[in-house]
Every structure is written in structure tokens, then in C-alpha cells.
Amino acid sequence: MRKQIVAGNWKMNNGLIQTESLITELKQQVKTSEAEVMIAPTFTNLWHAFQSTKNTHIEVIAQNMHFAEKGAYTGEISAGMLTSLGINTVILGHSERRAYFNETDEALAKKVDTAIAHDMRVIFCFGEELADRKAGNEDTVVENQIKNALFHLKGDAFNNIVLAYEPVWAIGTGETATPEQAQEMHAFIRKTLAEKYGNNVANNVSILYGGSVKPDNAKEIFSKPDVDGGLIGGASLKAEDFYAIVNAF
């Protein structure tokens, strides 16, 4: 079933104390919502965040994980470690992981497989860079990112996958895609999925938009028919702004 989702990607922000106070504020604000609400604190605060949000409708999710089950991968976190905490959703393929940690489509395909094998939900991120858009190549870039990491999957795996279109030029820049640009790309993504897996799979996958979503532009972006929610960076670090975005549905 296609769901509306607003997920806050906290990136490398907030120590334990700040995590606790932001969650306390969120709990006061986010009482009920049409959309599923998720927050992705850093690994060191996942357990605390998970405990602090029990019996609320805020789901705590992870920002990344390794594809291996376990072993000699210093500094890494496995799917089993996440699920042992009760974390069942993971963000994979964020452009910052691709750019700064050399995550390739091939590695991402393996991560997706591992997550699915653990029955986890994946928020799979992709998006073109400014140069791609200037050259008119955004569709090809996005299509390849999706095909390379996901098209080895069977259709039913998409029950566990949420897609997040995040144009790199809009992340943290204050320059958001226009609602029309977002809609155009989301419709293209759905068409790409439909060609491979059929309309049923394509129509049931939630496609989120990410990149400078703020309280003042969320409503218009979310009103587009193929935009099913947002992956929020900077604005998710302020309870008031995040709550306003959640309420944009």
C-alpha cells in the first residue's frame, strides 16, 4: 500500500542530550498525523531514541548499514545489529554516502538485499547532480541509479522499499526543486518501475522528495499526485519546522 511518509534525516547532528530534548519536543507536537513519521538519529543515539519514542507514532530509523552480516569491518553496523534494537527501517544510498564514502550502485544493491533478507524496510535515495540537470541528463542518471541497485529484485520486494528522489543540487542549498520538477521526476520514476514490474508495483511504491523541504514549501510539493512525502534534512532538526512539514499533509 502506498503510504504518505515524512522522515527526518538528522545526519551527523545531535549528541545524546540534544537528541533527548528534540524527541521530547517532537512528542509534544506530533500527536497524530495522516503521514507516517520517522526520525533517523545517528547510530550512537538509536537505542535511546527508540526507547524514548515507545508508544508514540514516531518510528526511529537508521541512516545507513553494511551489507555483510558480521565480521572484520571496523566502524560498521550490520542489519542484525539494527533489528536487535527494534530498528526495522534503514536509509540507503544517500548522496552524501555516495559522494563522501564512495558507495557504488553495486554495494548498494548488496545492502538492499541484506536489508530485505532481514525483512527491513529500505528508504532508497538517488538523484542527479546539478551538471546532470544542466545537461538534460537527469532522467538517465536517475533511471540508472534505480536499475543498477534495485532491478535485480523480484516485484514483491518493493513492499519493503520506499524511494526517495533527492536532487543533489537541492540538498542543504535552500534551492528546492519546483513542485513541477518534483512531480515530473516522480512520474518518470513510477513509469520506469511500471515498465519493469507493472502498474501494481509502481502504484504502490511511495516516492518521497528530499532537498530543502521547509514549512513554507512542503504543502505545495506534497500536493503533487506522485509525491508521497518527504525526506527532510535541516528542517528536521527543529521540532517546530518538522512538525509543520508533517502537518502539510
Ligand SMILES: O=C(CO)COP(=O)(O)O
Ligand atoms: O539530504 C536530505 C535528506 O536526506 C535533504 O536535506 P535538506 O532538507 O537539508 O536539504
